[in-house]
Amino acid sequence: MDKQTSVVEEPTVADLPEISEIPEFQKLADVVVPEPLKEEVNESELEHRDFDDSEFWRKIPAFRDVEYEQFIDHKFQLINSVTSPEKLTGIVGELATPEFVEDMKAGLRAAPMNVRVSPYLISRIDWDNPYDDPIRRQFIPVASRRLPDHPQLTLDSLHEQDDSPTPGLVHRYPDKVLFLPLDVCPVYCRFCTRSYAIGGDTNQVEKVGYKYSPERWKKAFAYIASRPEIEDVVVSGGDAWNLAPMHLKEILSTLLAIPHIRRIRLATKGPAVMPMKIHSDRKWVRALIKWVDHGRKLGKEVCLHTHFNSPNEISLITHDAMQELFRHGVKVRNQSVLIRGVNDSPETMQLLVKRLSYMNVQPYYVYQHDMVKGVEELRTRVGKTVELERHVRGATAGFNTPIFVNDVPGGGGKRDVHSYDYYNETTGVSVYRSPNVDEEKAYLYYDPIDQLPEEGRERWARESEHQAIIDEALKGAGLTDLEPAR
Numbered sequence: 001m002d003k004q005t006s007v008v009e010e011p012t013v014a015d016l017p018e019i020s021e022i023p024e025f026q027k028l029a030d031v032v033v034p035e036p037l038k039e040e041v042n043e044s045e046l047e048h049r050d051f052d053d054s055e056f057w058r059k060i061p062a063f064r065d066v067e068y069e070q071f072i073d074h075k076f077q078l079i080n081s082v083t084s085p086e087k088l089t090g091i092v093g094e095l096a097t098p099e100f101v102e103d104m105k106a107g108l109r110a111a112p113m114n115v116r117v118s119p120y121l122i123s124r125i126d127w128d129n130p131y132d133d134p135i136r137r138q139f140i141p142v143a144s145r146r147l148p149d150h151p152q153l154t155l156d157s158l159h160e161q162d163d164s165p166t167p168g169l170v171h172r173y174p175d176k177v178l179f180l181p182l183d184v185c186p187v188y189c190r191f192c193t194r195s196y197a198i199g200g201d202t203n204q205v206e207k208v209g210y211k212y213s214p215e216r217w218k219k220a221f222a223y224i225a226s227r228p229e230i231e232d233v234v235v236s237g238g239d240a241w242n243l244a245p246m247h248l249k250e251i252l253s254t255l256l257a258i259p260h261i262r263r264i265r266l267a268t269k270g271p272a273v274m275p276m277k278i279h280s281d282r283k284w285v286r287a288l289i290k291w292v293d294h295g296r297k298l299g300k301e302v303c304l305h306t307h308f309n310s311p312n313e314i315s316l317i318t319h320d321a322m323q324e325l326f327r328h329g330v331k332v333r334n335q336s337v338l339i340r341g342v343n344d345s346p347e348t349m350q351l352l353v354k355r356l357s358y359m360n361v362q363p364y365y366v367y368q369h370d371m372v373k374g375v376e377e378l379r380t381r382v383g384k385t386v387e388l389e390r391h392v393r394g395a396t397a398g399f400n401t402p403i404f405v406n407d408v409p410g411g412g413g414k415r416d417v418h419s420y421d422y423y424n425e426t427t428g429v430s431v432y433r434s435p436n437v438d439e440e441k442a443y444l445y446y447d448p449i450d451q452l453p454e455e456g457r458e459r460w461a462r463e464s465e466h467q468a469i470i471d472e473a474l475k476g477a478g479l480t481d482l483e484p485a486r
């Protein structure tokens with residue numbers, strides 16, 4: 001592959017030499033290797049090192065003649081993003097059956113999020129079986145798979161708007177804030193917690209909307225500067241990938257100049273959906289590296305937090321982009337959402353964690369899926385998350401082992417998923433406390449009803465039972481003196 005136009009120049013995994021060809025190891029040729037205590041590894045245990053180096057996009061009719069140089073151009077990715085069923089048909093042609101396209105149209109009419117999928121991700125979908133594909137499931141709604149929302153579900157279940165001193169700034173925890181500079185992302189995730197704000201109005205939701213606005217940004221900066229306890233700023237979705245380099249500079253230079261700010265994270269879905277920005281948007285990458293370096297000189301951390309959910313999102317293009325950031329000292333951590341049919345098996349979660357670690361992206365969090373409208377078929381039970389965690393911990397380095405958290409409804413913030421005071425597998429209700437956010441409240445999470453045993457499904461089917469289910473949970477937790485958060 002000719003990589004002339006790429007910023008990324010170092011050898012990739014595919015080019016690594018055999019160990020027997022390396023002089024340092026030739027010196028060891030005579031050493032008798034100690035008897036192994038472990039069984040020989042099989043290929044599948046090393047699967048995480050297989051980064052797809054094929055020209056996989058050429059399977060897509062519209063990209064059949066697209067060369068590597070063109071495919072890694074981020075502008076090509078932007079222009080050719082799928083934003084409607086018609087655009088999907090124009091790109092994948094007969095790979096999507098007419099039934100699928102109709103199903104998608106009906107799915108979109110009922111969805112709280114618009115559709116936006118990059119050519120990169122479109123090319124990583126298995127079009128022979130789009131219904132079960134982990135990438136399709138995350139980004140393209142289909143009506144036929146839809147389940148009714150849980151009766152306890154609300155828009156903005158995390159109550160971010162209640163904790164906002166000024167629009168687009170969330171101050172929930174004592175020493176950290178969340179700043180939402182934009183309302184656009186390089187992709188729209190069906191399960192987005194911020195479907196109350198992100199991605200433009202839909203049939204279902206008229207959005208709050210956080211456009212670029214110098215006045216709004218200044219208010220957020222002034223608030224942060226006025227609160228000496230704040231050390232940590234998360235710049236989150238809308239997405240830093242969509243910030244112009246001068247706006248990236250505006251945010252980072254202002255925040256870094258505030259003496260009490262020590263850590264800034266740029267949260268972005270970018271590496272998972274459009275890694276080619278690192279290859280081809282030199283201005284943006286230079287701005288990022290420059291401000292990361294500037295922060296380091298001040299003794300402050302500027303890093304990226306990204307959002308890979310499926311090992312299928314990762315190819316050699318991704319690997320090379322992440323290694324490029326690593327070489328320039330840009331720390332990247334990952335926050336996944338646990339999604340049914342995407343990463344909810346031990347094998348897939350392990351593969352994801354190990355593949356991320358291999359390219360120096362540190363797995364940080366796996367989130368219990370938030371209670372978001374219109375995506376009930378993507379949620380899993382808390383019990384399943386606890387079981388998955390058991391299979392992941394111990395598989396690799398502890399610092400690359402994600403913490404499984406539940407960002408509890410009602411604005412309690414992130415809780416270790418295991419830390420519930422009570423969990424009823426039949427009704428699917430778990431109860432959490434969050435003393436650093438509000439000592440007076442109990443926070444309840446509700447498993448998806450279709451995953452409950454029959455008895456639980458029947459109880460939720462009777463509206464008259466709902467209050468009793470909740471009272472039971474609070475009593476079981478011994479927390480009847482606390483107010484349940486809504």
Ligand SMILES: *Cc1c(COP(=O)(O)O)cnc(C)c1O
Pocket residue numbers: 170171172173176177178234414
């Ligand atoms: C997630 C989040 C943060 C950052 O939390 P960490 O646990 O430090 O990653 C900050 N503010 C809000 C409102 C959040 O939701």
Ligand code: SF4
Pocket residue numbers: 184185186187188189191192193194198199236237238239268269
């Ligand atoms: S990238 Fe993040 S903010 Fe944007 S739609 Fe996806 S989950 Fe929401």
